[in-house]
Amino acid sequence: MEKRNPPSLGQLFRFLQDPHLVARFQHICGVRAIIPGGETSALGKRGSDSIDRNGSVRTTKPLRKNSLTGDAGQEFVVENRFLYYLFTFGTELGNELFYLSFFPFLVWNADPAVGRRLIMLWVWVMYLGQCTKDLLGWSRPASPPVVKVEVLYDSEYSMPSTHAMSATAIPFALFFLTFGRWQYSFWLGLAAAACWCLLVCLSRIYVGMHSLLDVMVGVAYSAVMLPLLLPALDAVDELVASSGYAAATVAAVHAALGLLSSKLDGWSTSRADTAQILGSGAGVALGTRAERLLGLLPADGPSAGGPPTAALRWLAGVPVLLATRALTKSLLAATLRRFRRPRAEIPCRYLVYGAVGFNVLFLAPLVFRLLRLS
Template sequence: MAADLKTTFIRCCSYLQDPHHVASFQRICGVEGTFPVKDNRLESVDGPCVKCHPDEMENLESEGDGGVQQLQQGARQRKPVIAELHNDDRSNGMISGTAQESRVGDSTEQQQVLSRKKSSQCSCGNVTGTAVEGDCDNGDSRERVKPLRKNSLTGDVGQEFIIQKKFLFYLFTCGTELGNEMFFIVFFPFLIWNVDAFVSRRMIVVWVWNLFFGQSTKDIVRWTRPASPPVVKVEVFYNTEYSMPSTHAMSGTAIPFSLFLLTYGRWQYPFLFGMGVAICWSVLVCVSRVYMGMHSVLEVITGFLYSLLILAFFHLTLDQIDGFYLTSHHAPLVIVTSHVGLGFLAFSLDSWSTSRGDTAQALGTGAGAALASHLNHQLGLLADPPLSSLPLALPPLSSTLLARTLLRLLIGVVVLLATRAVMKAVTIPLACRVFGLPHGDVRQARQHMEVELSYRYIVYGTVGFSCVCLVPFLFSYLNLS
């Protein structure tokens, strides 16, 4: 019985990990790739044309324990590439476009042929057509676009793709931005400055630990992104990172549900409204990662469940963690040593990747915010409302309230962005000089652990500290509190 359950579970995981499900969802949502047309000699495997005889091709793929092997090979897919990079002149770990293509999973010629659009004609007496065809059954015009941002490690700008349903493209682009840096730079400060500092500082704790566990798990499991083709890479910014689990799905689950758990009962609003917002938020982020071609269905589901597990644990301990951070005389030492120590642990898991920087960035932000919260409590700044005033009621919306809220947000975010830019410009060259490393190429310099850790902790620790302590003090000086 246990063996049958294990076999069923492995087959289910293998099915959900299949990149063709991602490609099918993208086609339903009106996304088509512009993959180059291969030579006609690639159109047939052992005689039969894979487009005219897809069943025979599927039989070839399904021979043996293919599903189990595919699931088990995920953890080994990137190792040959890393070895190749170490043997190359580029000892800094940067991945070139060619190397990137070589690690996109088992992209054999058979898989490339299978991913070709059925509308293309093959060598069975017909002329090869265009690589991409589609119909605009909803009346939307076809538009060729490229990924909005280039890859953060390689500088790859990605391949053109075609969108037929612009509404879904913009919707899922907004959804995926809910897990990116600029959203956090706006969202957490907005909560601190305009809503409830009590809620925001606890949410930051949950967010930091979610990212740490998620990114560390990625570097342990070492699964690569879904293969392209058949998947269309609508986004390439994180394409060189490992993908299991989806940390976008984790943060897109942890933030809305922790916001709901921390505010319901503390603020007056209907239960169904809060739960509905949390569910819609999480679903939008999770589905957007499949739409973008960054994650398989299995990786998104795993990220969602993993985040709920972490959230359940920390929700029970947030009172103790927050109380210790605010009141203990040992809190500053514990905050610094724990966050820096976790950063060193994350950097020891694997060779350099952009996930390393994301982990250190979150840890640095969390450390800076926690230190600022401790200082605020000691100085009596940003005091929490008394328990007798709970539950809090939303103030009536007025033009004055809206203007002050927007003004605080605008001034505060500008200060944070300026702080980040100045600290970044100063810290990286300084760290390179301290550790005796060349600083002409910033991207290469950041791939050294000494530079990356010091840069991320100093820059984002300063940003977190400024957000929680210095900017509210500035608002008091400007009479905007």
């Protein structure tokens, strides 16, 4: 009997990067492309979720347009609405709206010190991930055979998946930073972090944005960075809080890194996203120092108050952040009109989200004090 040689590493990588693997997973989950003539690519009986009351096929389009080209994407058929909503939720756990909601809530209502350190880690992980994408320049899975359930970031590069990186870094770092500090079961916390990570990773394959290899490398990339970065978080956070020079250095380094990343490749929306991330981190650093200077920096440990207080802080804090973003954008709009170049958007986004990050730590807590919510 002829002995088969094991596949080489290159063959394994090509297999994991194969778009047909993504299409097969979508098919199992009930996502079908629409073939010209009105039929779907499904073999066999359609699921009941894809048929409306009149017996016709119910089609769906991507929720948001391509952030660079404005392309709305192609219609497709969803046969399993539960998985569609589950994975749509999962992919949102790596988008801007989630970050703007989750990090302020953590800082205001759970544990300010953990929130600051988690933001710091998130900035480093996302920056390295975005730069690696631009250096490698690998394209998204081909369509066909893949169905593009999402097209928002379709113009960006694919390797590694920064959604997978953040979905590994955030929940597992949160687990390591809070176990023993908050009261919960070790296995429950570990299982919650693993479920968060798995949901986001599968969602990126489901929406057709990443190959299995992209996701696996993203998880591994973060897994390598976590033990290197976690031990430094406490010391860096304390240095930023106690030294104005350190906070200013963080802001300057983030600005320089944003300009550097903009030169790695031609213009794409990932440059602006990177500027937002770096600006947020710089603003949080400056806000931390400002709080310490005024004696407002809360002590380490869980925030005081129960769910009603947390809800009131949220209702009072979110308008502060929205107003900050709107006001800063309006002040910088003249700059964008004057230069009329996409690259002018990088420093503008850095400043806008720097102001938002600053007020998460500075202005919003001041409002809470005025309203006697802290």
